[in-house]
Amino acid sequence: xxxxLFFVIGLAMLLLGCSKDQVKEEEPVEVTDLNADSAVxxxxxxxxxxxxxxxxxxxxxxxxxxxxxxxxxxxxxxxxSSEIRSDYRSTIEAHSLYLQQNPNTSITLEGHADERGxxxxxxxxxxxxxxxxxxxxLLLGANSSQIRLVSYGEERPASDGHDDASWQQNRRVEIxx
Amino acid sequence: xxxxxxxxxxxxxxxxxKTYAVLDIKITQGIEEPIPIxxxxxxxxQASSVAPIDMSQIITADLTRSGRFDVMDVQDLPQSPxxxxxxxxxxxxKLGMENIVIGNLVLTESGNYxxxxxxxxxxxxxxxxxxxxxxxxxxxxxVAHQISDIVxxxxxxxxxxxxxxxxYITVKKENKKKIHTLHIADADGYNIKKLxxxxxxxxxxxxxxDGKKIAYVSFEGKSSSVFIQDILTGSRTRVSKFEGINSSxxxxxxxxxxxxxxxxxxxxxIYIMDLTTKSLKRITKHDGIDxxxxxxxxxxxxxxxxxxxxxxxxxxxxxxxGTPKRLSxxxxxxxxxxxxxxxxxxxxxxxxxxSYHIAVLNLDNGYISVLTxxxxxxxxxYAPNGSMVIYATTGRRGGQLAAxxxxxxxxxxxxxxxxxxxxxxWGPFLK
Numbered sequence: 001x002x003x004x005l006f007f008v009i010g011l012a013m014l015l016l017g018c019s020k021d022q023v024k025e026e027e028p029v030e031v032t033d034l035n036a037d038s039a040v041x042x043x044x045x046x047x048x049x050x051x052x053x054x055x056x057x058x059x060x061x062x063x064x065x066x067x068x069x070x071x072x073x074x075x076x077x078x079x080x081s082s083e084i085r086s087d088y089r090s091t092i093e094a095h096s097l098y099l100q101q102n103p104n105t106s107i108t109l110e111g112h113a114d115e116r117g118x119x120x121x122x123x124x125x126x127x128x129x130x131x132x133x134x135x136x137x138l139l140l141g142a143n144s145s146q147i148r149l150v151s152y153g154e155e156r157p158a159s160d161g162h163d164d165a166s167w168q169q170n171r172r173v174e175i176x177x
Numbered sequence: 178x179x180x181x182x183x184x185x186x187x188x189x190x191x192x193x194x195k196t197y198a199v200l201d202i203k204i205t206q207g208i209e210e211p212i213p214i215x216x217x218x219x220x221x222x223q224a225s226s227v228a229p230i231d232m233s234q235i236i237t238a239d240l241t242r243s244g245r246f247d248v249m250d251v252q253d254l255p256q257s258p259x260x261x262x263x264x265x266x267x268x269x270x271k272l273g274m275e276n277i278v279i280g281n282l283v284l285t286e287s288g289n290y291x292x293x294x295x296x297x298x299x300x301x302x303x304x305x306x307x308x309x310x311x312x313x314x315x316x317x318x319x320v321a322h323q324i325s326d327i328v329x330x331x332x333x334x335x336x337x338x339x340x341x342x343x344x345y346i347t348v349k350k351e352n353k354k355k356i357h358t359l360h361i362a363d364a365d366g367y368n369i370k371k372l373x374x375x376x377x378x379x380x381x382x383x384x385x386x387d388g389k390k391i392a393y394v395s396f397e398g399k400s401s402s403v404f405i406q407d408i409l410t411g412s413r414t415r416v417s418k419f420e421g422i423n424s425s426x427x428x429x430x431x432x433x434x435x436x437x438x439x440x441x442x443x444x445x446x447i448y449i450m451d452l453t454t455k456s457l458k459r460i461t462k463h464d465g466i467d468x469x470x471x472x473x474x475x476x477x478x479x480x481x482x483x484x485x486x487x488x489x490x491x492x493x494x495x496x497x498x499g500t501p502k503r504l505s506x507x508x509x510x511x512x513x514x515x516x517x518x519x520x521x522x523x524x525x526x527x528x529x530x531x532s533y534h535i536a537v538l539n540l541d542n543g544y545i546s547v548l549t550x551x552x553x554x555x556x557x558x559y560a561p562n563g564s565m566v567i568y569a570t571t572g573r574r575g576g577q578l579a580a581x582x583x584x585x586x587x588x589x590x591x592x593x594x595x596x597x598x599x600x601x602x603w604g605p606f607l608k
Binding site for chain 1: 378380381396399400401421422424425438440444445466467468469482484488489510512513526528533553555556571600
């Protein structure tokens with residue numbers, strides 16, 4: 001259990017570290033024209049803009065404290081279930097409280113499933129997991145407008161393996177600030 | 178744009194020189210008494226040059242791959258007659274050969290080709306079928322598949338499905354990023370075309386019944402949308418981008434509607450979109466998961482997956498104000514249904530424990546027969562003649578495609594030399 005907790009915290013820290021200075025861009029999608037054998041630019045106007053790297057230092061907050069329950073950013077689920085295990089109660093409470101105290105902060109709850117079974121069902125399952133977390137957060141004081149849901153189903157596994165240990169890692173909701 | 182050029186270049190380099198097929202189709206199990214047949218080398222009108230295409234080789238490969246024929250190796254042919262009168266029947270009979278395909282390829286003055294072929298019963302010394310087909314140079318391969326279709330139907334009684342295409346999605350890792358690509362290829366794995374490429378997931382390709390368009394789900398922009406893409410021109414339209422899930426598109430047989438799964442109203446529900454007006458009709462109303470709608474061939478019903486009973490099971494609803502009716506009762510997990518072309522059965526993903534198999538649900542008696550060994554099989558789709566089911570299977574090397582005959586007697590493996598391949602969707606007969 002302790003090892004597991006450290007892993008989760010470590011992962012959460014890792015995620016925090018990444019999100020600070022990463023400029024996220026929407027990746028272009030290429031559509032191929034079979035007649036012309038050339039690509040059609042799918043962006044509306046063909047132009048692509050780039051932002052400069054954010055060099056302003058970010059303010060420290062209690063989010064960066066690995067001892068805080070807020071540092072737990074991943075909630076794991078049982079097979080084909082969107083029920084939240086009781087050991088995540090304090091995590092969800094802490095995030096809800098944080099959202100309540102910081103009404104301008106918003107999060108994305110990203111739902112995921114393991115690879116077993118059908119992809120579309122897993123997409124729906126991922127969303128149901130994210131929705132369950134959201135509902136609990138709303139009950140605990142967060143505002144609906146602060147929480148965005150997205151499900152990737154089994155398309156974005158945390159672990160690429162095809163075994164119980166990997167599947168366990170993949171049945172999850174990630175809390176992304 | 179630059180990335181695209183670079184990628185296609187790498188892609189090109191990775192292809193083996195001898196063949197440009199990505200999908201290498203191997204028969205791993207055929208029927209016990211395959212039909213003996215020989216395919217003679219086709220005659221070619223310009224004897225001084227090499228024929229532009231080896232028709233007999235393509236027909237041989239098609240028939241072999243079907244698992245229902247024992248096709249004589251080209252080097253074992255005692256002769257390669259190109260006309261009926263040139264067939265040495267007694268020689269062929271001595272070899273136990275029952276059928277022979279002969280043919281000719283003629284270059285016409287316009288620069289096109291005339292392909293002719295005859296299927297001959299060696300014991301009766303009678304022609305079973307014979308046709309002449311004019312073809313443009315780029316359609317010669319297609320003509321070879323059409324010949325295979327005719328031979329297959331005449332000798333097995335089953336409509337051939339060689340002149341068809343398959344859509345599928347590949348995923349490969351490049352510089353730690355995943356690249357998702359939606360492709361289409363001929364049913365023999367050749368003639369691969371890339372339709373969409375994205376760093377975000379692509380899923381659920383669905384063919385229109387006329388084979389001219391494909392609907393699919395793309396996560397570009399970090400959320401799901403449903404697109405419809407014209408195969409020939411590559412132009413596409415985003416038909417659904419509501420809040421939440423936009424997924425599981427499936428075409429109505431008349432091509433005018435799309436069934437899909439949306440969660441815009443707070444929960445995954447099934448809707449029908451009128452493609453002209455883009456108006457939506459909601460079909461399900463339940464707290465549980467409702468997804469994976471698929472149209473019955475007569476256009477009157479939808480079947481879908483729902484966990485309203487506590488585990489995923491298959492339900493059917495009559496589109497005109499019907500109440501969902503549960504169809505699957507065996508097993509703890511039944512999902513991702515697809516109708517057989519005759520509408521009498523449904524192929525699906527089935528599990529009773531920890532292993533996921535492709536199975537067929539007989540709609541007359543409700544029985545489920547398991548076709549594959551698992552453990553992680555998914556995305557089944559019928560060939561348009563209903564004789565085979567193509568599906569994705571996960572092994573140690575990642576996702577691969579496989580196909581199995583509905584009686585379980587014939588098995589094929591469709592290998593990809595690199596990366597994951599998944600979500601095969603067998604297209605309709607090409608007109």
